[in-house]
Amino acid sequence: MKRTLFTGASGFIGYHFHQALASEEFGNIDLREPEFDYHSSFIKGDIRKPEDVERAIASFPCDRIVSLAAEHKDFGLSEEDYFKTNEKGTEVICEAATRHGIKEIVFYSSVAVYGNNKVPSDEKLPPNPNLPYGASKLAGEKVLQRWCKEQDDRSVLIIRPTVVFGERNVANMFRLIHQIRAGRYFHIGDGKNIKSVAYVKNIVEATLHLMDNMVPGVSIYNYADEPQLTSREIATQISKSLNRKDPITLPYWAVYALALPFDVLIKITGKDLPISTNRVAKFCTETFHKADKLLAEGFSPKYTTHQGLQNMVSWMEQDYKEEEKYFDV
Numbered sequence: 001m002k003r004t005l006f007t008g009a010s011g012f013i014g015y016h017f018h019q020a021l022a023s024e025e026f027g028n029i030d031l032r033e034p035e036f037d038y039h040s041s042f043i044k045g046d047i048r049k050p051e052d053v054e055r056a057i058a059s060f061p062c063d064r065i066v067s068l069a070a071e072h073k074d075f076g077l078s079e080e081d082y083f084k085t086n087e088k089g090t091e092v093i094c095e096a097a098t099r100h101g102i103k104e105i106v107f108y109s110s111v112a113v114y115g116n117n118k119v120p121s122d123e124k125l126p127p128n129p130n131l132p133y134g135a136s137k138l139a140g141e142k143v144l145q146r147w148c149k150e151q152d153d154r155s156v157l158i159i160r161p162t163v164v165f166g167e168r169n170v171a172n173m174f175r176l177i178h179q180i181r182a183g184r185y186f187h188i189g190d191g192k193n194i195k196s197v198a199y200v201k202n203i204v205e206a207t208l209h210l211m212d213n214m215v216p217g218v219s220i221y222n223y224a225d226e227p228q229l230t231s232r233e234i235a236t237q238i239s240k241s242l243n244r245k246d247p248i249t250l251p252y253w254a255v256y257a258l259a260l261p262f263d264v265l266i267k268i269t270g271k272d273l274p275i276s277t278n279r280v281a282k283f284c285t286e287t288f289h290k291a292d293k294l295l296a297e298g299f300s301p302k303y304t305t306h307q308g309l310q311n312m313v314s315w316m317e318q319d320y321k322e323e324e325k326y327f328d329v
Contacts, residue, residue, distance in 0.1 A: 001208075003060075003061065004063070004065070005026070005027040005029065006040070006066045006067075007029050007093065008029075008047075008068035009066075010028060010033060011327050013203070015036055015168055017207075018034070018036070018038050020201075020205065025039075026040050026041070027043060027060030028043065029044075029052065029056040029069075030042070030045070030069065032044070053093060057100050057102075061100070063102065063103070063104065065093055065097060065105045066106040066207075067093055071086055077132075082133050083136045083139060086133075087143060089140075090140040098147070103151075103154050103155060104155045106156075106214075107158050109137045109140065109159065110137045110161060111160050111161065111287070111289045112129060112133050112134030112137060113127040113134050113135075114127055115130035116130055121290065122293065123160075145218050148217065154216065155217065157214055158220045159207060159210070161222075162224040162287065163287075164197075164199075165198070165308070165312060166200030167200070167312060168327060171329055173309075173312060174316070175274045177316055180235060180242060181244070183244075186247050186249065186255060187247050188280065188284055191231045192232065193285060194228050194229070195234060196224035196228055196289040197234070197308075199225050199301075199305065199309075199311070199312075201302065201311075202225055202308065222289050223294065224290065225303070228305070231283055242313055242317075258275075259275050259276055259279070260277060262275045263276055
């Protein structure tokens with residue numbers, strides 16, 4: 001692998017890059033030091049600050065930058081927060097790359113750039129973000145596209161993942177598995193809405209595959225695992241992995257009504273609770289994104305969606321420890 005500086009590799013996806021690149025030397029600039037055993041060269045810094053990025057490259061001269069750092073939580077952030085990191089931070093990275101003659105940048109964007117599309121998205125679908133997060137990621141993409149056009153020998157790889165899940169992550173998929181295990185989950189309505197997801201070990205390997213085959217210009221790839229499952233099929237697979245009975249079904253209006261009191265608690269406490277009407281609505285919304293372009297170019301994921309879910313359930317059952325630090329993203 002070329003000498004590579006990662007941004008934001010102290011987090012969930014960064015942890016799995018550390019595992020996949022155990023024999024490789026690479027750098028990592030992040031706001032916090034990894035809370036796991038790591039072998040990378042760590043530089044504490046903020047990608048929004050030019051002096052920090054300059055210091056990181058001086059400490060770890062590189063041929064390529066992989067930008068994982070992002071502002072992406074959907075609770076407690078202002079619109080400005082998203083753009084400061086996802087757009088302005090990308091500008092800082094590009095300016096530093098120019099000064100140091102770095103020709104390759106890999107950028108983790110998101111399928112959120114497509115907005116609430118009514119058809120399965122592929123890379124030909126025009127972006128139409130409907131939330132600040134997606135809009136800020138699209139703004140970051142445009143920064144990179146302008147930077148790439150300045151010189152013919154520059155290469156930009158933009159990856160648009162769906163929701164990423166896997167071991168050591170305690171965000172949405174973790175909460176879903178926990179609710180099913182505790183017997184507090186219900187199928188909602190017919191559950192026929194597709195929910196594209198990405199198993200973390202697959203997307204890390206896909207990224208490394210694409211990095212090995214970068215070409216001048218801008219290349220954009222969606223990432224989602226196969227087979228594509230509905231919300232009901234995801235919950236059913238998790239139930240099987242837990243050796244639990246398939247959850248009962250409640251109508252959408254009933255689950256929405258059950259979530260209303262939690263909205264009040266969220267407003268009163270300012271805390272992001274695992275149940276809310278917003279979470280119910282998001283879970284029942286179709287988010288269907290296709291990665292056929294990547295598959296057609298020769299990448300073959302090691303794990304199916306079912307296997308990825310099984311692996312995460314096994315980790316929760318066997319290796320998860322409440323006292324350890326994990327990643328809530």
